[in-house]
Amino acid sequence: MKNVIKQNAFDYLIYILILTLFFSKALPNILLVLLSLLYLKDLNLKDYKKTFSAGTILFVLLLYLFFKSLIYGSIVYDLKVYKGMLLLFWFSLILRKITDIERFKFFILLGINACIVSSLFLIGMFFYKNHTLPFANTAEVNNLLLLERPYIGFVAVLGFLLSVEKAVVSIKQKWIYILNAIVLLLFIILISARISIITIFCIAVVYFLFYYKVQWYKKILFTASIIVLFGIIVMTNKNISERFFIKNNIEESLKVASDYEPRIVIWNCANKMTAKKDFLLLSGFSGYETITNNFLDCYATTIENQSKKEYFLSEKFNSHNQFIDFYLIGGLLGLVLFVSFFIKLFYEAKSNFFAIAIAISFLLFFFVENIFYRQFGCYLFAIFILNLVPQKKVSNA
Template identity: 25%
Template sequence: MRILLSAIYPYAFLLLYLIIPFDNYIRALPNILLAILVVAFPFIVKREDFKKLKSLPVAIFLVLFGYLFIDSFSSGRLVEDFNIIKKVMIAVGLAILYIPVADAKKINSAIIFSSLAAIIFSVYNFVLITDAVGNFALGDSPQVVESLLIDRLYLGLLCTFSILISFQEIQKKYHPNNNYYLANILINAVFIVLIASKIAVVSLLVLVLIHQFYGKRKIWRILIALAAIMAVGVLFVVIKGEKDIGLNKTFKQGNSPTFIENSLTYELRAVVWQCAQNIVNDEGFTLTGIGFDITKDRLVSCYENQINDVNKKQRFIAERYNTHNQFIDFYLSAGIIALVLFLAFIATSFISIRKQFFPMALLAILLIYCMIENLFHRQIGAYYVGFILIVLITSARSGENNNIKTI
């Protein structure tokens, strides 16, 4: 029995990460795979496997989860906040469930194929929608927004993971697989540009900058670093200069299907962050926070008072937009203690993996996306934070992660 579970376990894990983007279409399967992993874990894990968890960053993240649970329970808001706390639990749970698996490269392959599958699916949808609409538009067009398999932000994140993994796998000497990795980098990079995922572009430029601190040829690396800094600066100026808080574009409604009309995008973070700032000012210093659900209620109240445009106000209220910043969300919802623990996790992770480019790059991606998104408000975000935790754990013991266990 144990041998059979040991054989199935790694591939159940890989299949989970392969199908994550298709969660809306096969919602039950990820939960089934998680259940298989949880049931099988006690039968295949060994005592020495738990040594992989003996790191300060992992310990701090576990403390963060424990604190969120205890804080919410003691404040009488566990029922309301459990949906968010559960996603933090998923992230740390995936990292723990992965410790019996010894080959970190297998999950990297799952990320690459998952990204390609999502791209193919999205392109196919785009062709169908463009044919139905009768015109061709890229970037922020409704055709692109509606055709994407998952939200553009998370699809850009997945593509960034895929590019980073492929770059890491390219060998210095000639190897046939290098061609496949280069092709994958090109496909994902072009796709990111076509769907106009600005945060993914910024992430890639930051990764280029970070990579200059690793390796030799420092003169060239300094020049590349300066170019990357300038590119990031220019991109931020462009993003900041966008004033389309309302509809990004106006489309003719004559031949457009209803689902296209309903897929118009909004630039909402300026409004959300201003409301979050107002709540911070009203609350002042908070040790334990006001709760994740109450934070959303307070934001909705702010939208009602601050937004003048009726249609926009109704949309913000209906969607109950969160803070779109993980740091602000932890502070408002669980107080300064949660924020300090999360920052401590990031700081200690940086110290422990600072000499390794791949985990350092993933940590940078986590930081960037936490600045503009609440990753723990979406299950897909929790899965990808779990992937980052897995890499941090396996990087600390890279010498032991060469093969998948069979017994």
């Protein structure tokens, strides 16, 4: 009885952490300290089997980067990034003690819905006052959302996948989860979250090509229909078309994209810095401080527009691409290890469509954001990639 009470307390602390994760930076960390104490108190190393998994490859990558920083003497600065990766591994170990995976998923979905509903309330208040929605390319967007647009869109994608999975395996609440999935999908379209829209359509294509059991010509028909639908949404929705820089011709679209898409400047700078003498093809730069300074130097010398230059220098934009980031800091060794992690992850998850869908979501998001730079991103990675993706059981909750 005592063990049951202790386990229930542990589980509910995790549920509270999940619910607060979308609203606070400090509270999840406080709860993590409490969970860590409970976890260490009952720690039994015999409960953990030594297995070679995708997480193992990622841990090897972290060890490689950590010892490389020690050798170059850049560990103090680099720990700003590595501490997030350490957190995600530690949190994933704690999450393994959860006894009810379906209830855990329910609380994740509850937290995501609370975040989306709060944002919809702010959007509604703005529309009531201004009779317009600023979801094209304005600075007002992030003031209307609880998280920055790419992250709240990404969270909505994860919630959409959990809702669809629940609708498939649930019996009593099927239509509630279907409705929830529709609301989350409409929210993604409403806020014109580019990478999230692309992710949903890519997942749909993967489903029809590899998991939908019909004749091959029907697979092609469904896939083509998805692509056409994507084109219609992009071309007919004004906010989304502006987010994708759709103009009268390709030249005009490219010009607008170069003016308003920071990643074009950032990735160009990342490419230029790899030509520097202190960049080693096999192991990358000596540390993150060098990379940061290289980005700032590039922004200062390549951006002609003064206000744009000041914006980039004040924001100190990182690479906004986790693959580029590991290439810059770890060279080919770092990049190969990170790519190997995803290859192993997809191999482990191939029999479960929803696990594959989550893996695809993170893969695509890594192309536009450095998730490991943010505590919130590390928590999400630990929850979904290191814990939910490996789950083999499907419950009829």
